[in-house]
Amino acid sequence: METEFTPWISLLGGVLIGLGATLLMLFHGRVMGATGILAGLVYPASKSDFAWRAATVAGMVTGPLVVLAISGAMPAVQVPVSTVMLLVGGLIVGVGVTFGGGCTSGHGVCGMARLSPRSIVATGTFMVVTLATVYVVRHVFGG
Amino acid sequence: MRLFAAYVIGTIFGVGISISGMANPAKVLNFFDVAGAWDPSLIFVMGGALVTTFIGYKLVFGRKTPVFGREFLVPQRRDLDARLIGGSALFGIGWGIAGFCPGGALPALGTGRWEVFAFTAALLVGIILARTIESAAARKPNAPQS
Numbered sequence: 684m685e686t687e688f689t690p691w692i693s694l695l696g697g698v699l700i701g702l703g704a705t706l707l708m709l710f711h712g713r714v715m716g717a718t719g720i721l722a723g724l725v726y727p728a729s730k731s732d733f734a735w736r737a738a739t740v741a742g743m744v745t746g747p748l749v750v751l752a753i754s755g756a757m758p759a760v761q762v763p764v765s766t767v768m769l770l771v772g773g774l775i776v777g778v779g780v781t782f783g784g785g786c787t788s789g790h791g792v793c794g795m796a797r798l799s800p801r802s803i804v805a806t807g808t809f810m811v812v813t814l815a816t817v818y819v820v821r822h823v824f825g826g
Numbered sequence: 827m828r829l830f831a832a833y834v835i836g837t838i839f840g841v842g843i844s845i846s847g848m849a850n851p852a853k854v855l856n857f858f859d860v861a862g863a864w865d866p867s868l869i870f871v872m873g874g875a876l877v878t879t880f881i882g883y884k885l886v887f888g889r890k891t892p893v894f895g896r897e898f899l900v901p902q903r904r905d906l907d908a909r910l911i912g913g914s915a916l917f918g919i920g921w922g923i924a925g926f927c928p929g930g931a932l933p934a935l936g937t938g939r940w941e942v943f944a945f946t947a948a949l950l951v952g953i954i955l956a957r958t959i960e961s962a963a964a965r966k967p968n969a970p971q972s
Contacts, residue, residue: 688867775919
């Protein structure tokens with residue numbers, strides 16, 4: 684499945700992601716990591732801890748609706764993999780981010796922006812492994 | 827006010843993820859498919875997000891406290907261990923198989939696509955599974971302390 688190269692809108696999206704991360708630190712003193720926010724919803728430390736996480740996730744889910752209101756179209760979600768791969772991949776991602784302590788937003792953006800050695804190593808590791816996995820799935824197994 | 831701010835901040839993040847392409851598995855997988863239908867767009871996402879956060883954090887950490895809290899809760903650990911690297915490698919395998927990461931999937935739920943709900947459900951099962959394994963290991967008296 685081909686996708687169009689979209690440097691400017693992707694750059695703007697990246698700046699908004701960074702703005703969200705900055706504002707969450709400014710107002711709530713928290714790292715904008717999807718893994719941590721989600722895990723905290725499953726295992727809340729307290730009622731007020733659960734509340735800000737739920738409000739943030741509700742905002743995230745509203746994102747595509749704002750895009751729809753402004754542009755007249757839902758953001759594209761094209762899924763080129765089978766349901767089995769979605770489920771197996773999701774399960775592995777869940778285990779991996781729990782042990783790894785973060786994902787693209789937590790380690791890749793917030794941690795790297797703080798020049799955290801753990802985040803730089805984590806991000807480097809998952810980028811290389813993802814690259815290898817996609818190569819194996821698409822070009823070795825031809826999936 | 828505190829929760830409203832969190833909601834608005836989540837929305838900004840969700841719009842960013844939505845327009846950047848991070849919520850679209852086809853675009854994510856093509857970014858990594860350098861030997862195939864390569865789409866380098868995600869470099870611009872990471873670049874824009876990193877530079878903005880780097881500058882933003884510098885400004886924010888000039889303050890003593892966050893607006894609604896007593897302290898900035900930032901991870902302090904600097905050591906590298908097998909758990910960090912192994913976990914990140916596992917995440918990479920899962921991301922390469924499914925094309926969704928947690929930060930991409932949560933905003934994508936707003937599109938109402940069933941595939942995103944399926945992925946997110948599996949993601950939650952994975953998180954719970956890993957936490958269960960962890961707490962079981964922690965209960966063993968001679969388990970190594972991490």
